[in-house]
Amino acid sequence: MNYRMNLNSKRGWIELITGCMFAGKTEEFIKRLNRYKHAQQNVLVFKPLIDTRYSKENVFSHSGMRIESVTVKDSEEIYKIFKEQNAKQKIDIxxxxxxxxxxxxxxxxxxxxxxxxxxxxxxxxxxxxKNNPFKNVDRLLIEAEYVDKLSAICHSCGGNASRTQRIIDGNPAKANEPIIVISANEKYEARCRHCYIKPE
Ligand SMILES: [Zn+2]
Structure with missing residues (x-):
């Protein structure tokens, strides 16, 4: 990324990594944070309480990469912990x-x-x-200085996928299903524009 070469840049900005499922977002996220860690930067990582599938104290990628994280229930807790930690030792990232x-x-x-x-x-x-914008990411696409939108491989045709299909018992989930479900009896597939079936 060119911005790293601009020596006039003041520190402090937002980098958003986004896209559909199976696009390697978490690998990219962990890789980027670990680069700073290896350079002795003070890195503080948060993840929401809802996602405890793998671990409470780590973010894991599907491929097994990991980074230490703090589980939080809301944004208020993020700011509180950031302030506390920043007072002890300045947080860089x-x-x-x-x-x-x-x-x-x-x-x-x-x-x-x-x-x-x-x-x-x-x-x-x-x-x-349902292919609707997810909250927070919709605003961060505008607010962030740097956005990387990653794509996956379509599980149906092998093309470039930009959408996430939720499958329940082998069929696309209905539109009235809740947006956030983390359970064992359903799965997700990355799909391209042409293979994605809009839930009804
Ligand atoms: Zn496809």
């Missing part, structure tokens, strides 16, 4: 995983932290299974 699962105030909190000279690296799905 914050990471926020699964930002679409946090309350809507998180975008203002992230912006405020970036204003204070911190690089905020944020990961989140751009669209839900």
């Amino acid at each position: 914050i990471g926020i995983d699964e930002v679409q699962f946090l309350d809507a105030n998180v975008v203002d909190i992230i912006s405020k932290i970036a204003d204070e000279g911190v690089i905020a690296i944020v990961n989140g799905l751009d669209k839900d299974f």
Whole structure:
């Protein structure tokens, strides 16, 4: 990315990593944060309480990469912990995983932290299974200085996928299903524009 070469850049901005499921977003997120960690930067990573599938103290990618994280229930807790930790030792970088699962105030909190000279690296799905914009990511697409929208491979045709299809018992989920469900009897597939079936 060219911005890293601009020596006039003041520190403090937002980087958004987004796209559909199976696009490698979490790998990119962890990789970026670990690069800073290896360079002795003080990195603080948050993830929402809802996502405890793998671990409470780590963010894991499907491929097994991991980074230590703090589980939070809302954006207020993020700011509180950031302030506490920042007072002890200046925080250089914050990471926020699964930002679409946090309350809507998180975008203002992230912006405020970036204003204070911190690089905020944020990961989140751009669209839900109905292909509607996911909250927080919709605003962060506008607010972030740098956006990387990653694509997956369509599970049906092998083309470039930009959408997430929720499958229940082998069929696309209906439109009246809840947006956020984390359970074992359903699965997700990445789909391209042509293979994606709009839930009815
Ligand atoms: Zn396809």
